[in-house]
Amino acid sequence: MEQKEINPRIDRNEKVISIRGLKKAFDDFEVLKGVDLDLFKGENLVVLGRSGTGKSVLIKIISGLLQADEGYVNVLGREVGKLTPKQLDELRLKIGFSFQNSALYDSMTVKENLEFPLERHAKQMTQKERDKIIDVVLEAVGLSQALNQMPSELSGGQRKRIGIARTLILRPDIMLYDEPTAGLDPITSIEINKLINDVQRRFNTSSIIITHDLTCARAVGDRVVMLLDGQFQRQGSFDEVFATDDERVQAFYNYNFID
Numbered sequence: 462m463e464q465k466e467i468n469p470r471i472d473r474n475e476k477v478i479s480i481r482g483l484k485k486a487f488d489d490f491e492v493l494k495g496v497d498l499d500l501f502k503g504e505n506l507v508v509l510g511r512s513g514t515g516k517s518v519l520i521k522i523i524s525g526l527l528q529a530d531e532g533y534v535n536v537l538g539r540e541v542g543k544l545t546p547k548q549l550d551e552l553r554l555k556i557g558f559s560f561q562n563s564a565l566y567d568s569m570t571v572k573e574n575l576e577f578p579l580e581r582h583a584k585q586m587t588q589k590e591r592d593k594i595i596d597v598v599l600e601a602v603g604l605s606q607a608l609n610q611m612p613s614e615l616s617g618g619q620r621k622r623i624g625i626a627r628t629l630i631l632r633p634d635i636m637l638y639d640e641p642t643a644g645l646d647p648i649t650s651i652e653i654n655k656l657i658n659d660v661q662r663r664f665n666t667s668s669i670i671i672t673h674d675l676t677c678a679r680a681v682g683d684r685v686v687m688l689l690d691g692q693f694q695r696q697g698s699f700d701e702v703f704a705t706d707d708e709r710v711q712a713f714y715n716y717n718f719i720d
């Protein structure tokens with residue numbers, strides 16, 4: 462498996478996300494039981510964990526879509542739980558959310574899909590400026606030729622790329638990738654991993670990548686954390702996370718290689 466090289470762009474003096482003692486329960490089911498997490502500027506942080514461990518809940522709390530029950534959640538210098546709805550909307554524009562299903566509008570061309578966030582959030586931009594930024598993000602994801610195609614004409618991997626381009630179009634500081642390789646074949650997955658690293662370098666983003674895919678975790682993660690029983694039980698490089706006798710961690714590793 463490809464191991465990510467040490468990334469010189471990470472600034473360990475600047476935290477873009479800082480979380481302490483985060484708790485979240487649904488009725489009496491405690492999902493997050495006291496989570497601490499930092500994301501440094503320029504870093505790709507992978508969050509691993511089995512289904513239902515609360516990875517999506519975590520990124521929904523970071524982006525203000527869900528309220529924490531307890532704890533401190535600071536994103537880009539703002540304490541998320543204390544923001545007014547307007548301040549939260551402003552913060553969300555700096556967070557790019559790449560959804561699992563790419564969330565493209567099937568009735569719109571690629572160009573129209575990319576214009577959509579600009580029409581809503583960058584009303585002051587001229588058409589020429591819009592066309593320019595569309596060019597930039599399409600080129601960044603390697604799909605300049607798809608400008609006038611419909612999503613239905615694209616492969617799953619291409620739709621994923623357009624989804625990432627659409628997330629990038631508002632030039633977010635933070636990217637949140639929710640299972641970016643889910644449903645893709647291994648070769649296409651490797652291309653998406655490469656794209657995640659390219660985006661980090663080219664757009665200077667800091668990212669949280671939620672995945673079950675260990676090939677992805679190893680290829681894109683500057684640091685990896687594993688969510689187990691509501692807390693981050695392991696963190697470090699990919700190899701450090703798995704250098705343990707903890708059966709739950711070993712089971713996760715072995716399960717990834719079951720045929």
Ligand SMILES: Nc1ncnc2c1ncn2[C@@H]1O[C@H](COP(=O)(O)OP(=O)(O)OP(=O)(O)O)[C@@H](O)[C@H]1O
Nearest residue numbers: 487488492510511512513514515516517518519673
């Ligand atoms: N709005 C909600 N109301 C009630 N329960 C919820 C809500 N959102 C999440 N949960 C519960 O919280 C737990 C964690 O869900 P979450 O979606 O974060 O899992 P996950 O780790 O992202 O899993 P997967 O990898 O399958 O997406 C699940 O048991 C889920 O049913």
